[in-house]
Amino acid sequence: MADSIRAFAVIAGAWVRASMTYRASFWSLAVGQALFTLVDFVAITIMFSHIDRLGGFDVAQVALLYGFSGFALGVADLLVGNVELLGRRVRDGSFDAMLVRPVAPLVQVAADQFALRRLGRIVSAVGVLGWALVATNIDWSITKVAVAVATLVSGSVIFCSVFVLGSAFQILAGDASEMMNAFTYGGNTLTQYPLSIYPSEVVKGVTFILPLAFVNWYPALYILGVEDPFDMPVAFHFASPVAATLLAAVAAGCWRAGVRRYRSTGS
Amino acid sequence: MAMIEVEDLRRTFVVRTKSGTLRRGRQEILAVAGLSFAIEPGEMVGYIGPNGAGKSTSIKMLTGILVPTSGSVQVAGMDPSRRRTDLARRIGVVFGQRSGLWWDLPLRDSFDLLARIYDVPRPRYTTNLAAYVDLLDLGPLLDQPVRQLSLGQRMRGDLAATLLHDPQILFLDEPTIGLDVVSKTRLREFLRDLNAERGTTVLLTTHDLGDIEQLCRRVMVIDAGRMVFDDTIAALQRVGGATRTVVVDLERPGEPVVVPGAVVTRVEGARQWLTFPADASAAPIVSALASGYDLVDLSIQEPAIEDVIRLLYARGGAHKAD
Amino acid sequence: MVTGLSSIGVSTRVRLYAAVAVRGFRRYSTYRAATVGGVFTNTVFGVIIAYTFVALWEQRPNLGGYTQQEALTFVWVAQALIMPVGLLGGGILEEFAERVRSGAVATDLHRPTPLLWWRLAEDFGRAAYHFLTRGLAPVLIGALLFDLAWPRSVSTYAWFLIAVALAVGVGFAIRYLMGLLAFWVIDIRGYLALLTITQLFFSGMVLPLVIFPGWLRGLAEVLPFRCLVQVPADVLLHEGTGTEVLPLLALQLLWVAVLLFVGHLLTAAAVRKVVIQGG
Numbered sequence: 023m024a025d026s027i028r029a030f031a032v033i034a035g036a037w038v039r040a041s042m043t044y045r046a047s048f049w050s051l052a053v054g055q056a057l058f059t060l061v062d063f064v065a066i067t068i069m070f071s072h073i074d075r076l077g078g079f080d081v082a083q084v085a086l087l088y089g090f091s092g093f094a095l096g097v098a099d100l101l102v103g104n105v106e107l108l109g110r111r112v113r114d115g116s117f118d119a120m121l122v123r124p125v126a127p128l129v130q131v132a133a134d135q136f137a138l139r140r141l142g143r144i145v146s147a148v149g150v151l152g153w154a155l156v157a158t159n160i161d162w163s164i165t166k167v168a169v170a171v172a173t174l175v176s177g178s179v180i181f182c183s184v185f186v187l188g189s190a191f192q193i194l195a196g197d198a199s200e201m202m203n204a205f206t207y208g209g210n211t212l213t214q215y216p217l218s219i220y221p222s223e224v225v226k227g228v229t230f231i232l233p234l235a236f237v238n239w240y241p242a243l244y245i246l247g248v249e250d251p252f253d254m255p256v257a258f259h260f261a262s263p264v265a266a267t268l269l270a271a272v273a274a275g276c277w278r279a280g281v282r283r284y285r286s287t288g289s
Numbered sequence: 290m291a292m293i294e295v296e297d298l299r300r301t302f303v304v305r306t307k308s309g310t311l312r313r314g315r316q317e318i319l320a321v322a323g324l325s326f327a328i329e330p331g332e333m334v335g336y337i338g339p340n341g342a343g344k345s346t347s348i349k350m351l352t353g354i355l356v357p358t359s360g361s362v363q364v365a366g367m368d369p370s371r372r373r374t375d376l377a378r379r380i381g382v383v384f385g386q387r388s389g390l391w392w393d394l395p396l397r398d399s400f401d402l403l404a405r406i407y408d409v410p411r412p413r414y415t416t417n418l419a420a421y422v423d424l425l426d427l428g429p430l431l432d433q434p435v436r437q438l439s440l441g442q443r444m445r446g447d448l449a450a451t452l453l454h455d456p457q458i459l460f461l462d463e464p465t466i467g468l469d470v471v472s473k474t475r476l477r478e479f480l481r482d483l484n485a486e487r488g489t490t491v492l493l494t495t496h497d498l499g500d501i502e503q504l505c506r507r508v509m510v511i512d513a514g515r516m517v518f519d520d521t522i523a524a525l526q527r528v529g530g531a532t533r534t535v536v537v538d539l540e541r542p543g544e545p546v547v548v549p550g551a552v553v554t555r556v557e558g559a560r561q562w563l564t565f566p567a568d569a570s571a572a573p574i575v576s577a578l579a580s581g582y583d584l585v586d587l588s589i590q591e592p593a594i595e596d597v598i599r600l601l602y603a604r605g606g607a608h609k610a611d
Numbered sequence: 612m613v614t615g616l617s618s619i620g621v622s623t624r625v626r627l628y629a630a631v632a633v634r635g636f637r638r639y640s641t642y643r644a645a646t647v648g649g650v651f652t653n654t655v656f657g658v659i660i661a662y663t664f665v666a667l668w669e670q671r672p673n674l675g676g677y678t679q680q681e682a683l684t685f686v687w688v689a690q691a692l693i694m695p696v697g698l699l700g701g702g703i704l705e706e707f708a709e710r711v712r713s714g715a716v717a718t719d720l721h722r723p724t725p726l727l728w729w730r731l732a733e734d735f736g737r738a739a740y741h742f743l744t745r746g747l748a749p750v751l752i753g754a755l756l757f758d759l760a761w762p763r764s765v766s767t768y769a770w771f772l773i774a775v776a777l778a779v780g781v782g783f784a785i786r787y788l789m790g791l792l793a794f795w796v797i798d799i800r801g802y803l804a805l806l807t808i809t810q811l812f813f814s815g816m817v818l819p820l821v822i823f824p825g826w827l828r829g830l831a832e833v834l835p836f837r838c839l840v841q842v843p844a845d846v847l848l849h850e851g852t853g854t855e856v857l858p859l860l861a862l863q864l865l866w867v868a869v870l871l872f873v874g875h876l877l878t879a880a881a882v883r884k885v886v887i888q889g890g
Contacts, residue, residue, distance in 0.1 A: 032405040036391070036394060036401070037394075040394050047801050050800075050801025050804070054804025054808065055804070058807075062817070068822065069663070069822075072670075072674055073667060073670045076663075118354050119382070119384065119389045122352050124374045124377040125406055202648075204652040204654075204655040208652065208655045215662075215666075219662050219665070221662075224662075285354060285356050
């Protein structure tokens with residue numbers, strides 16, 4: 023584990039240094055990333071110029087959901103977003119080159135072409151989150167702070183796992199980076215809004231099948247003190263770390279199975 | 290102990306065939322069908338075969354990328370598929386058609402990164418880098434991004450990158466593909482010196498038989514997943530059916546010469562080509578020519594390896610050194 | 612060079628560009644897995660956005676002059692247009708920039724056919740493929756899941772197809788101009804990112820422009836981007852007569868003409884630059 027983190031840092035560091043040689047490009051791309059995240063939020067504020075509540079949530083409360091989700095996706099995108107290139111790597115054979123190096127292939131796939139500019143996403147998500155924390159009148163307690171911090175970490179782990187699951191799937195299905203977008207960026211868009219606007223089937227799906235609801239929805243219900251419109255167990259409010267751990271375990275298993283299959287089928 | 294030891298290695302692939310719109314057939318293909326060989330430390334062995342013969346499948350099994358269906362492999366005393374990561378520190382792999390370097394990074398950064406990935410101690414890295422930069426003439430290229438390098442420059446960079454961690458075994462897959470004559474010669478010289486001075490074991494896969502002739506004493510030929518030849522280059526040239534050629538320049542054009550044991554196959558003005566079995570001695574033919582005709586010049590051509598290999602494939606038999 | 616075709620007959624020219632367009636179509640039709648993945652992804656996004664619109668229009672029926680049905684139709688039309696009009700950048704732009712960077716563009720510029728028209732024809736082929744696959748499939752799925760407003764008159768569909776074709780032209784011209792930037796700027800990726808965001812936002816993709824607040828809507832109306840999504844959607848939704856539709860199409864046509872003309876001038880400048888400086 024320590025070895026893997028060190029290897030990740032070494033490879034990512036080389037990419038950061040390389041990207042800094044074109045400073046102007048780096049900054050314009052970073053700003054681009056930040057704006058990408060903000061555009062959706064601007065759309066939400068435009069929606070709120072016509073209404074006061076969306077799915078029972080006011081604009082500050084939606085901003086909180088938005089900030090949690092954007093932060094989690096931003097961290098995952100920064101750390102492991104490049105795994106979506108795996109399908110292409112399998113096809114062009116560069117994955118083979120990774121398998122003959124003494125570093126875990128997942129670390130190499132994730133760290134290769136590490137793009138620090140993706141911090142832009144995180145920065146704007148943090149901005150929205152900051153505003154949300156000021157604008158909502160949350161009655162803070164130690165538990166709520168703990169839940170909020172746990173949410174940031176768990177959400178990031180959940181989206182990291184989604185990325186890894188998608189890339190494991192690509193070992194079997196070939197280049198499916200397009201389809202991955204539906205789960206990663208699609209999952210982000212879905213969780214930017216209160217789940218109360220979706221039918222209960224969708225909510226069950228993102229609770230029990232792909233637990234995206236734990237990225238922000240359940241902990242936010244607790245932090246904001248809002249009643250759950252779907253009457254799910256109250257324990258879910260605190261279950262984000264559990265969901266994250268489970269999904270991470272599943273993702274790790276699938277990744278390992280994918281690599282094993284690759285090495286035994288020579289796909 | 291042998292550096293590489295392969296015993297009855299097999300690898301099957303399942304191919305799904307489309308038969309009709311809905312039905313799908315399942316077909317097993319035997320890509321490697323019972324390979325056995327051993328390579329001693331310090332050997333430099335040529336590994337050739339037609340496309341689809343199982344070369345890259347077997348190399349993938351030797352390097353741990355692919356798991357064998359059956360049989361045993363030991364590389365540097367390890368089972369590659371079980372101890373892929375440990376083995377990675379002891380071997381170097383160069384895939385000729387794709388680079389192991391980072392496309393957008395300057396060459397120097399790629400080297401530096403690999404040294405860290407392989408935990409090469411700093412002093413060792415500095416010494417190695419200096420040595421390879423010098424031997425492969427990489428100095429002026431170090432600060433260029435890899436994508437700007439020519440094919441030959443990139444290959445030299447790839448070789449240096451693969452050697453930074455002092456691998457005991459080097460797997461080279463088509464290292465001279467697409468290179469011009471000068472780059473090719475340079476690369477071959479480098480490999481020869483590396484093998485001689487550092488004792489690095491080299492397994493060289495190539496389509497360029499010139500590489501094999503100039504570098505390897507031993508050559509393994511596989512076809513359809515089986516070893517059809519495993520012996521010295523000299524033995525390869527004497528494989529039954531192969532012929533050598535005498536080229537003579539006579540003083541003036543004339544009728545085809547008549548020499549026992551050789552047949553004239555081509556006449557062009559005063560120049561004539563005579564072929565004779567590769568395993569026969571050239572001496573009686575040369576002396577017969579010299580005594581019976583007025584010669585300006587005479588040379589003997591060894592059989593082209595391409596032709597010999599074609600004969601080998603056609604014959605389908607196996608030849609192994611004892 | 613740019614006028615090298617003038618000596619060739621019109622019918623020959625039409626046939627040449629048709630062949631180029633067919634090639635563009637075929638080229639993209641080989642990426643089956645990407646198409647299937649794209650249909651899936653566009654559908655997922657369509658569903659998510661549709662629910663947000665339902666939530667909005669339930670509280671504000673007739674917001675922006677759209678009924679809920681019409682707003683939902685807008686969602687799926689927008690999803691259908693993402694790829695054809697190249698809202699997210701897409702093939703030709705990056706490929707073009709890469710060719711400029713590698714110098715391969717020199718051969719393009721010295722072809723007897725003008726680069727601009729060649730690329731336009733090719734992009735029409737690509738757009739046709741994307742419209743028929745990644746465009747239509749999500750709309751059909753959307754129609755199964757949601758109650759959409761389908762125009763009844765056949766002529767509306769005909770107008771709509773013309774509007775889509777013009778949108779493809781505008782989209783191409785914008786991306787072509789961005790691609791030309793590569794002749795003067797080393798790394799255009801930053802500019803591309805900014806263009807993509809601007810395009811998404813001011814095309815109507817993110818939200819229909821009709822619900823933008825006043826000043827923002829004013830800004831959107833003077834930019835060419837609304838020709839990409841909002842205008843074709845309006846042509847479909849306002850099941851109107853020629854008098855309502857024609858000004859919209861004229862607006863698109865105007866933008867196509869202006870942008871392609873600028874593209875033509877800049878191509879000539881780029882050619883001069885390549886000729887003088889060797890790329």
